[in-house]
Amino acid sequence: MLKKSPDSSAVHRRRPRYPGRNPRRFEDKYKELNPERYAADVEKILASGKTPAGTHRPIMVDEVLRCLQPAPGEVAVDCTLGGGGHAEAILQRVQPGGRVIGLDVDPLELPRTELRLRAAGFGEDVFVARHGNFAGLPQVLAAEGIAAADIVLADLGVSSMQIDNPARGFSYKEPGPLDMRMNPSHGEPASQLLARLSEDKLAALLTENADEPHAGLIASLLKQQPVATTHAVERVVRTGLTEALPRLAKTDVKMSVRRTFQALRIAVNGEFSALDALLRSLPQCLAPGGRVVMLTFHSGEDRRVKKAFQAGHRAGVYAEVATEVIRSTKEETFANRRASAAKLRWAVRAR
Numbered sequence: 001m002l003k004k005s006p007d008s009s010a011v012h013r014r015r016p017r018y019p020g021r022n023p024r025r026f027e028d029k030y031k032e033l034n035p036e037r038y039a040a041d042v043e044k045i046l047a048s049g050k051t052p053a054g055t056h057r058p059i060m061v062d063e064v065l066r067c068l069q070p071a072p073g074e075v076a077v078d079c080t081l082g083g084g085g086h087a088e089a090i091l092q093r094v095q096p097g098g099r100v101i102g103l104d105v106d107p108l109e110l111p112r113t114e115l116r117l118r119a120a121g122f123g124e125d126v127f128v129a130r131h132g133n134f135a136g137l138p139q140v141l142a143a144e145g146i147a148a149a150d151i152v153l154a155d156l157g158v159s160s161m162q163i164d165n166p167a168r169g170f171s172y173k174e175p176g177p178l179d180m181r182m183n184p185s186h187g188e189p190a191s192q193l194l195a196r197l198s199e200d201k202l203a204a205l206l207t208e209n210a211d212e213p214h215a216g217l218i219a220s221l222l223k224q225q226p227v228a229t230t231h232a233v234e235r236v237v238r239t240g241l242t243e244a245l246p247r248l249a250k251t252d253v254k255m256s257v258r259r260t261f262q263a264l265r266i267a268v269n270g271e272f273s274a275l276d277a278l279l280r281s282l283p284q285c286l287a288p289g290g291r292v293v294m295l296t297f298h299s300g301e302d303r304r305v306k307k308a309f310q311a312g313h314r315a316g317v318y319a320e321v322a323t324e325v326i327r328s329t330k331e332e333t334f335a336n337r338r339a340s341a342a343k344l345r346w347a348v349r350a351r
């Protein structure tokens with residue numbers, strides 16, 4: 001008779017079969033998705049410069065903390081809670097007496113992050129997770145009975161958990177429905193947006209949201225047939241650009257595919273209008289002397305943050321603002337490729 005190993009569970013599950021040595025599909029990455037049980041494997045993945053599936057590595061934590069200077073007793077709002085990495089670092093520094101409000105528009109990941117932070121020892125008295133859009137930050141603060149926060153952080157864009165999950169349709173690397181909604185119960189999926197927009201409107205969107213140099217051509221390719229999956233968009237853009245512009249380098253084609261996904265995601269989630277609303281409401285949400293940090297990942301975001309901070313500085317709303325962007329260190333960029341695009345800007349509210 002076979003002896004049961006001490007940790008064998010009641011229901012025996014066969015190891016998933018996948019071609020090659022390592023699993024490639026999100027669902028098969030069972031070790032990465034169980035960091036508590038397979039800690040050593042997860043460590044190995046991290047050491048190789050990759051992010052384990054279903055997790056998010058916070059970017060530029062030291063730089064964020066240096067600019068925010070969280071101190072005991074302070075109230076902080078993390079507008080983009082994600083996996084809670086930044087929030088956890090801030091929580092450790094605002095104790096005793098301080099608290100963090102963690103806001104995220106994603107109703108699927110929010111409860112997981114809340115559980116993780118509770119398990120890390122942060123009770124309701126010091127940390128609350130709230131589902132919502134940072135465009136409504138003043139209302140969020142009012143609901144918590146907070147007149148103004150000492151610290152505001154926004155780490156824009158999507159988390160690795162969202163990108164990794166093929167069912168959410170954010171990545172051209174995985175087959176999935178063309179959805180891309182951070183909040184799947186709100187708005188229209190990217191497939192519907194594509195079907196609804198005229199070719200001209202689509203071209204304008206690709207230019208405006210991602211500075212795509214082949215916007216007109218890509219828009220015409222995507223409007224020639226219905227596309228409802230991530231792989232269909234990737235295939236249509238890649239093959240269409242390669243056929244129409246045979247001298248275009250493969251890396252440039254890949255960049256256009258990426259930018260197409262970025263532009264659609266920004267439109268689906270109304271990312272620019274949410275950011276504009278947040279930037280407008282920041283002065284009233286920050287206490288005198290309060291600090292704000294924004295991490296952006298493309299020029300459309302950074303331009304908005306830079307302009308708003310500089311205009312606020314000229315108007316005397318901010319006492320000090322970043323004159324230059326802060327970038328991640330070489331070591332971090334090597335260890336976490338997502339960090340290479342990150343730009344950090346900060347501002348301090350006038351007293």
Ligand SMILES: C[S@@+](CC[C@H](N)C(=O)[O-])C[C@H]1O[C@@H](n2cnc3c(N)ncnc32)[C@H](O)[C@@H]1O
Binds near residue numbers: 080083
């Ligand atoms: C880059 S991740 C944040 C990661 C986080 N700093 C961490 O340490 O894990 C961005 C997060 O912001 C959320 N998000 C994006 N736009 C938002 C918005 N307008 N309002 C609230 N949350 C938003 C996304 O759902 C995602 O979870």
